[in-house]
Amino acid sequence: MSERDDEHMGWILNRLLFRQGEGSARNECLDEGSLAIYVSGDLTDSRRREIEEHLVACTLCLDEVAAAYRATQPGEVESVRERVLQRAMALVPRSRAESNILQLVVQLIKDSLDLISTSGEFIMTAVPAAIRGKGKSSSSGTVQVAKQLGELMVTVEVEKTEGQFCQVTVNVRPLGRAFADGLRISLLSGDREQASYLARQGSATFERIPPGEYQLALTDSGNSLGAICLTIKEDGRE
Amino acid sequence: MCNYRYSQLILLGQRAHDLPMTEAEQILLAGCIRGDKTAWNSFVIQYSKLVYYTVRKTLTLHNAECRDELLDDLYQELFVSLLQNDCRKLAQFRGDGGCTLASWLSVVTSRLTIDRLRKEKSARVAISETLFSAQPTDEPLIDPDQEKTVITALEKLTPRERLMIHLHFRQGLGADEIAVILKTSVGAVHTQKSRLLAKLREILGQIPSL
Numbered sequence: 001m002s003e004r005d006d007e008h009m010g011w012i013l014n015r016l017l018f019r020q021g022e023g024s025a026r027n028e029c030l031d032e033g034s035l036a037i038y039v040s041g042d043l044t045d046s047r048r049r050e051i052e053e054h055l056v057a058c059t060l061c062l063d064e065v066a067a068a069y070r071a072t073q074p075g076e077v078e079s080v081r082e083r084v085l086q087r088a089m090a091l092v093p094r095s096r097a098e099s100n101i102l103q104l105v106v107q108l109i110k111d112s113l114d115l116i117s118t119s120g121e122f123i124m125t126a127v128p129a130a131i132r133g134k135g136k137s138s139s140s141g142t143v144q145v146a147k148q149l150g151e152l153m154v155t156v157e158v159e160k161t162e163g164q165f166c167q168v169t170v171n172v173r174p175l176g177r178a179f180a181d182g183l184r185i186s187l188l189s190g191d192r193e194q195a196s197y198l199a200r201q202g203s204a205t206f207e208r209i210p211p212g213e214y215q216l217a218l219t220d221s222g223n224s225l226g227a228i229c230l231t232i233k234e235d236g237r238e
Numbered sequence: 239m240c241n242y243r244y245s246q247l248i249l250l251g252q253r254a255h256d257l258p259m260t261e262a263e264q265i266l267l268a269g270c271i272r273g274d275k276t277a278w279n280s281f282v283i284q285y286s287k288l289v290y291y292t293v294r295k296t297l298t299l300h301n302a303e304c305r306d307e308l309l310d311d312l313y314q315e316l317f318v319s320l321l322q323n324d325c326r327k328l329a330q331f332r333g334d335g336g337c338t339l340a341s342w343l344s345v346v347t348s349r350l351t352i353d354r355l356r357k358e359k360s361a362r363v364a365i366s367e368t369l370f371s372a373q374p375t376d377e378p379l380i381d382p383d384q385e386k387t388v389i390t391a392l393e394k395l396t397p398r399e400r401l402m403i404h405l406h407f408r409q410g411l412g413a414d415e416i417a418v419i420l421k422t423s424v425g426a427v428h429t430q431k432s433r434l435l436a437k438l439r440e441i442l443g444q445i446p447s448l
Contacts, residue, residue, distance in 0.1 A: 036342035041335035068344035
């Protein structure tokens with residue numbers, strides 16, 4: 001075959017491949033994350049083969065891979081008009097923090113516990129039938145708040161136990177679907193994880209918590225469901 | 239009150255030491271998801287050119303006209319889609335497997351562009367018309383039987399060989415670019431391409447019109 005025949009063969013292939021792509025359906029496409037990893041990440045050989053087998057059959061995904069590859073090459077320059085840029089910047093992201101975080105500040109005062117502030121709803125508690133922990137406790141030694149975080153109803157109970165320590169109990173009730181892999185409740189102080197429990201019954205108790213700033217992260221299969229920001233202030237009068 | 243930055247990382251679903259994405263990406267995304275206007279502005283400025291370029295490239299690949307209005311519209315639609323439902327789309331980016339935010343954003347942008355083209359009937363017509371008008375009209379077309387022969391020949395290739403054909407003939411990528419995507423050497427692409435073309439020549443040589 002001549003060079004002209006080669007060009008003609010290329011033209012036929014180009015046209016056939018485009019025609020095949022026109023009828024592609026979107027329903028079996030890979031998620032964007034998988035395609036992005038194929039372009040710029042590290043994959044096992046078997047996963048790479050799986051993706052390539054899909055790309056051959058799905059020109060939609062293949063086009064996206066090719067576009068992403070081209071767009072992320074160095075030296076590609078594009079100018080965006082100021083007016084267009086300003087229009088995108090004018091969009092205002094809605095804060096997820098407010099809806100997904102329960103904030104709670106309490107202060108130790110002698111044998112009781114005062115609620116300083118919370119983004120949740122304060123729950124009046126009855127006098128406990130039995131005193132938990134080694135220390136003395138009373139109705140005023142417990143603060144209980146609740147808040148809906150996304151599809152969860154979260155209740156946090158902070159109870160003063162011995163000395164300057166508190167006991168923190170978190171109860172989580174799903175309002176929608178059940179947890180996929182079990183709820184995990186982790187207590188963090190700064191960047192350190194102090195304790196973490198797989199709360200199969202939706203409840204976890206953290207004991208002997210001294211004054212400080214904490215976060216209680218709620219996760220399911222690694223996905224964040226929300227967080228509780230808890231501050232326990234020392235008794236300033238001691 | 240809290241270590242606020244860290245709490246936002248938690249909202250992304252991972253702890254700091256688990257995150258493979260860069261520190262700058264973490265902070266930027268966390269800020270956007272938190273609703274921080276400064277972070278959002280930085281995000282828009284940083285990725286605008288990438289988004290614009292991806293829209294343009296995708297439109298070009300599909301032989302759609304790159305009108306400024308369409309480019310601007312898709313560009314804006316992309317940023318709107320990232321923020322919808324409390325930044326659900328933006329929060330989907332996890333940086334798993336060493337994947338960069340830029341490549342993820344390019345894939346999302348390209349998908350949005352393709353879906354828009356597919357939805358708009360007028361655009362589809364335009365693609366089709368432009369596609370065929372762009373091809374040489376004086377060349378003879380192969381008949382359906384001959385087309386079947388070529389398709390059958392393609393189907394006999396391995397997925398990786400077919401992918402190479404797609405990338406070269408459909409996407410118009412060079413051997414060096416294909417080598418990067420397929421994680422192989424340029425020499426291997428050249429060798430394989432020559433072998434594949436020889437194989438196709440042999441099959442196509444049996445078609446009388448060639």
